[in-house]
Amino acid sequence: MTEFSDTVNDTGIRATGLWPATRRSTSLGLMVPVSEWHAFGGSPHFADILDISRTAAATGIEALWYADHFSFGEADETRGFWDAWTLMAAIAASVPDVQIGPLVACTAYRNPGVIAKMTEMIQDISGGRFILGLGAGWHKPEYDQFGIKFEPRVSQFEEALKIIHGLVRDGEADVQGKHYGANQAVNLPRSASGHATPILIGSSGDRMLGLLARYADAWNTCWYGSTEGLPEKIAKLDAACEKAGRDPATVVRTIGVNVANDGYTGSRGDPFRGDTGETVAFLRDLEALGFRHIVIGLDSCTPRSVAAFAPVVEAFYSGT
Structure with a gap:
């Protein structure tokens, strides 16, 4: 596992930059469909999700990512998602070698101590292959359906992040907040x-x-079908790091991109479209912008379409 320093600097910022060792300086991941509306073209069950995950690993994809949502839509238009955490535990036990993580886990959906405990368990199941993606959430109907308070999202996230970071990285946390608390909690x-x-x-x-500049190793931005607007997003990240007193180079940059294939379902908007060479060139453009990990949102995403994506993966990694 590649890492930068994991020490607290004189501004109180934990200057981290942990990331798994990869076959190339920039690696590829796959967003695996786990919902009724996604690019699978129907409602995938565990056997389907496992098949897609194994197929992706066989192509040379280095990381598998899973969405953490309850549902999309409202009332009679609601479409559901499988639970990401129990799913990731099963995948960790069934698919070797690749990295696994949520993109991203909403901290509001679970107590931060529970998130830390689940993280440690999946890390143990996987033999150290788990990456913890976190976010504050954004889809208010999910919160409303399950009686979860929507605002103040970022304030809640900040408290949850402090607890999760302490428990996951140091094994302990003592945080007294307005929304969450950890009373000399230990992660054992x-x-x-x-x-x-x-x-x-x-x-x-x-x-x-x-x-992110204070606590995180990596940044994710998504979903794109071109490089348009990315330099501005990167500059914003760099400015946040500099303001916090952190070297921007210690943040691992990751991106999610939508890629359409012959079976395009329309569930992933504004995707990149191109043949193998054009797709590899697009991925190389992202690499040139400084992204160290690219998550492919493939549409359609079935075992067959993932296998058909193998020439892109091979060409990207081989440098051809």
Whole structure:
């Protein structure tokens, strides 16, 4: 696992930059469909999700990502998602070698101590292959359906992040907040892997980027079908790091991109479209912008379409 320093600097910022060792300086991941509306073209069940995950790993994809939602839509238009955490535990036990993580886990849906405990368990199951993606959430109907308070999202996230970071990275947390608390809490037992868990935050909001600069290893921005607007997003991240007193180079930059294939379902808007060479060129453009991990939102996303994406993966990694 590649890492930068994990020490607190003189501004009180934990200058982290943990990330798994990869075959190339920029690696590829896959967003695996887990919902009724997604690019699978129907409602995937565990056998389908496992098949897609195994197929992706066989192509050379290095990370598998899973959405953390309850549902999309309202009333009679609601479409549901499978629970990400129990799913990731099963995938961790069934698919070796690849990294696994939520993109991203909403901290409002579960107590932060529970998130830390689940993280440690999956880290142990996977042998140190888990990446913890976190976010503040955004889809208010989900909150309303399950009686979860929507605002103040970022303030709630900040308290949850402090607790999760302490428990996951240091094994303990003592945080007294307005929304959450941890009273000399300890995260035991610890994963036998001995690997520290990378923490990724998905957001481009000003306050969230400030928290990312203080606590996170990696940043995610998504979903794109071109490079348009990305330099501005990157500059915003860099400015947040500099304001916090952190070297921007210690933040691992990740991105989610939508890619259409012949079976395009329309569930992923404004996707990139191109043949193998054009798709590889697009991925190389993202690499040139400084992204170290690219999550492919493939549409359609079935075992067959993932297998058909293998030439892109091979060409990207081979440098051809």
